[in-house]
Amino acid sequence: MTRASVERYEIEAFLTLAEELHFGRTAERLRVSTAHISKTIKKMERQVGVPLFERTSRKVALTPVGSLLREQLRPAYDQVQQSVQNAKDVGRGIRGVLRVGYFSSAGGRFMLEVSETFHARYPDCTVQIRELQLSDGAFRLRGGGVDLQICGFPMEEPDMTIGPALYREAxxxxxxxxxxxxxxxxxxxxxxxxxxxxxxxxxxxxxxxxxxxxxxxxxxxxxxxxxxxxxxxxxxxxxxxxxxxxxxxxxxxxxxxxxxxxxxxxxxxxPLEFGLGWLTTGHTHRIQAFVQAANDTRDALTGR
Known part of the structure; x- marks a missing residue:
């Protein structure tokens, strides 16, 4: 299967079915007919040369080749989607809503100061500060509850990008x-x-x-x-x-x-150092602008 032989809608249909494992729900999400999804998947399977899904009257499951294809396609597809969104953000300017998670009262106070700096620069973008608990870890970030969050160092999660240290505590x-x-x-x-x-x-x-x-x-x-x-x-x-x-x-x-x-x-x-972290595939110009505001706030507070 060459890169040119697969259309965007085919990739979207494949990844959605790999998530739902149900032709009807996949068709509903993509607002097409079930027959259209079935036809699209069969076309991809002909191009690959082997089945991507096992179909029975009771369930739909990925084959080993289908699982491999999903693992390789998902990050690339998400990155393409995010790149398109980034381009839209640049065209519109920094606006919308940015959700920032924090741990502890000191983290909340610092994030409020950063938010004031950010809002002065980008008044069309609303920052929502959300408190996290220790037991949340990065769950709220990975689950889509926040766009970025304060992290204690060391933070070595493979799906996250970690910014520079913003403050430290003895x-x-x-x-x-x-x-x-x-x-x-x-x-x-x-x-x-x-x-x-x-x-x-x-x-x-x-x-x-x-x-x-x-x-x-x-x-x-x-x-x-x-x-x-x-x-x-x-x-x-x-x-x-x-x-x-x-x-x-x-x-x-x-x-x-x-x-x-x-x-x-x-x-x-x-000492415990703190900085901002976000999903690498979820990077946006809003996040980039907020991280810069955080760095500038840190420098202003420390007299750098």
């Missing part, structure tokens, strides 16, 4: 107010061998969790795992109840003060 250990650590002026990562560590939700990437919430101290001593929580308020509730400690950042002393929790600096822990 590490602090949240400890029960009555714990002996609460009276210390500072701590080290080696001190974690003597406590239980409240665990992040499993949706967080394992490499991120290990980098910021290690299972062993630098000398190799194990850090005992404590209970798991899905949100930061849940984490602090567990800490306040004496169920464990948690490595957080300095923003907690501004936004999450509790009488039953103290925050102690951990001097040898790596």
């Amino acid at each position: 590490k602090m250990l949240a400890v029960p107010a009555r714990h002996p650590f609460a009276r210390r002026p500072s701590l080290s990562l080696e001190d974690l061998a003597h406590v239980k560590m409240v665990q992040n939700p499993p949706e967080l990437p394992a490499y991120f969790d290990e980098f910021h919430h290690p299972r062993r101290t630098p000398s190799g001593r194990p850090i005992e795992p404590g209970p798991t929580a899905a949100t930061f308020p849940e984490i602090l509730a567990l800490v306040g109840a004496g169920k464990g400690v948690y490595l957080t950042t300095e923003q907690a002393t501004q936004f999450y003060l509790r009488p039953d929790v103290n925050y102690v600096p951990v001097l040898d822990a790596p």
Whole structure:
């Protein structure tokens, strides 16, 4: 099958059927007849030389060749569609709606400042700031709930593009107010061998969790795992109840003060850096303009 032999509508029909696995629903989505979809798929199969779908009276399923074709076509098709949308955006200027996700109060405050800079430049584009939870991970991004989001580094997802660091925060250990650590002026990562560590939700990437919430101290001593929580308020509730400690950042002393929790600096822990991330196939001129506004806001705040 040569590139010139496949029309755009054939690719669209194939990818839609590969998603729906139902000729009727595919025809409804594309607003054509079921017979037209069937004819289009048969034409592609003749060009390929083998079946792309297995058809029975009960189900439609991709063949191995069909699965391979879908995996190779989908990213390229999405990129073409996005390129067309980008061209439309340039022709109309930056307008529409941009949905930005953030974690934590500090992230929300920074995104509001970026949004003000962005809106001053592009008044026809509305920015919607949406709070995310730790358990969301990149799900809301991949599910289409947000267009880009604040990410904690390291972030090494193959389908995402990550912008430069926008701000960083020093590490602090949240400890029960009555714990002996609460009276210390500072701590080290080696001190974690003597406590239980409240665990992040499993949706967080394992490499991120290990980098910021290690299972062993630098000398190799194990850090005992404590209970798991899905949100930061849940984490602090567990800490306040004496169920464990948690490595957080300095923003907690501004936004999450509790009488039953103290925050102690951990001097040898790596800081947590934050930047914007978005799906590589979802890049738009709106996103590019917002990232530039974020970089400019960072430079203004730091005096660069």
